[in-house]
Amino acid sequence: MPLNAVKLAADELESPADNKDVSAAAPRPVAKLAVVVPTLCEAENIRVVLDRIRQSLDPLGFPYELIVVDDDSRDGIDTIVQEITETDPRVRLLVRKGERGLGGAVLYGWQHTDAEILGVIDADLQHPPELLPQLWKAVESGNDVVLASRYAPRGGLDNWHPARHLLSRMAIWMTYPLQKPGISVKDPMAGFFMVRRSSLRNVDLHNRGFKILLEILVRADVRSVTEIPFTFGPRRAGASKANLRVGLDYFALLFRLWRSK
Numbered sequence: 451m452p453l454n455a456v457k458l459a460a461d462e463l464e465s466p467a468d469n470k471d472v473s474a475a476a477p478r479p480v481a482k483l484a485v486v487v488p489t490l491c492e493a494e495n496i497r498v499v500l501d502r503i504r505q506s507l508d509p510l511g512f513p514y515e516l517i518v519v520d521d522d523s524r525d526g527i528d529t530i531v532q533e534i535t536e537t538d539p540r541v542r543l544l545v546r547k548g549e550r551g552l553g554g555a556v557l558y559g560w561q562h563t564d565a566e567i568l569g570v571i572d573a574d575l576q577h578p579p580e581l582l583p584q585l586w587k588a589v590e591s592g593n594d595v596v597l598a599s600r601y602a603p604r605g606g607l608d609n610w611h612p613a614r615h616l617l618s619r620m621a622i623w624m625t626y627p628l629q630k631p632g633i634s635v636k637d638p639m640a641g642f643f644m645v646r647r648s649s650l651r652n653v654d655l656h657n658r659g660f661k662i663l664l665e666i667l668v669r670a671d672v673r674s675v676t677e678i679p680f681t682f683g684p685r686r687a688g689a690s691k692a693n694l695r696v697g698l699d700y701f702a703l704l705f706r707l708w709r710s711k
């Protein structure tokens with residue numbers, strides 16, 4: 451399972467509390483962040499999204515890396531990302547061959563980093579990279595999970611067809627009996643979030659499907675969550691990958707979570 455490696459890395463990670471040489475007065479080291487950008491045919495968007503992510507994170511001056519996980523799109527994205535990597539080694543490209551799936555791609559990226567804070571953002575700029583500093587600060591200040599939320603007060607959806615909006619609402623409604631009391635959120639299907647690696651230490655996440663936040667909220671060791679409102683904008687370029695299969699995978703996930711409860 452991909453997350454075994456995440457678990458291993460988490461166990462090996464030295465926390466400040468383990469370090470006996472750290473004096474009480476020493477400043478707490480700033481946790482490293484890894485943001486996965488999952489891509490399937492996003493060559494038109496990748497340069498812009500990576501530029502905007504770096505522009506929003508650089509002023510904070512902390513360690514981070516950006517991991518593009520591409521499912522062998524063969525649309526020229528590898529050439530574009532390699533070129534960026536040569537001038538900025540914080541940007542990495544992982545190409546999965548013979549595999550598909552957003553959730554699996556995200557877990558694969560997290561598996562290939564030692565960062566303590568793990569994040570994900572879509573490549574099509576429906577998630578504004580300018581929100582990343584706010585998400586990161588909310589995790590740094592102690593939350594286990596921080597998500598950019600379409601359904602929190604002041605959040606929203608730009609130009610969604612009413613039928614898609616209704617389906618999305620119904621899909622969220624079905625999660626309420628599954629979500630843990632105390633950390634229940636309004637947008638458990640969000641695709642733009644950060645989670646502490648330590649929260650994933652004792653859980654094997656399923657690597658299929660489109661939505662991994664819900665499974666993290668239900669099955670991982672998450673004790674605190676914050677939702678940061680944002681407006682889910684229109685896709686910048688390229689085509690959506692959300693399809694009937696994604697819907698069916700979602701019902702399979704709900705069923706699995708119900709059964710394991």
Ligand SMILES: Nc1nc2c(ncn2[C@@H]2O[C@H](COP(=O)(O)OP(=O)(O)OP(=O)(O)O)[C@@H](O)[C@H]2O)c(=O)[nH]1
Nearest residue numbers: 488489490519521550551552555572573690691692
């Ligand atoms: N690596 C990888 N990435 C994927 C896969 N499916 C989707 N993605 C990426 O996941 C992100 C979200 O996919 P979208 O197609 O934008 O899904 P969506 O935002 O829910 O749907 P739209 O609102 O219609 O765009 C994008 O960056 C996609 O390129 C996949 O199978 N593998």
Ligand SMILES: [Mg+2]
Nearest residue numbers: 572574576685
């Ligand atoms: Mg999209």
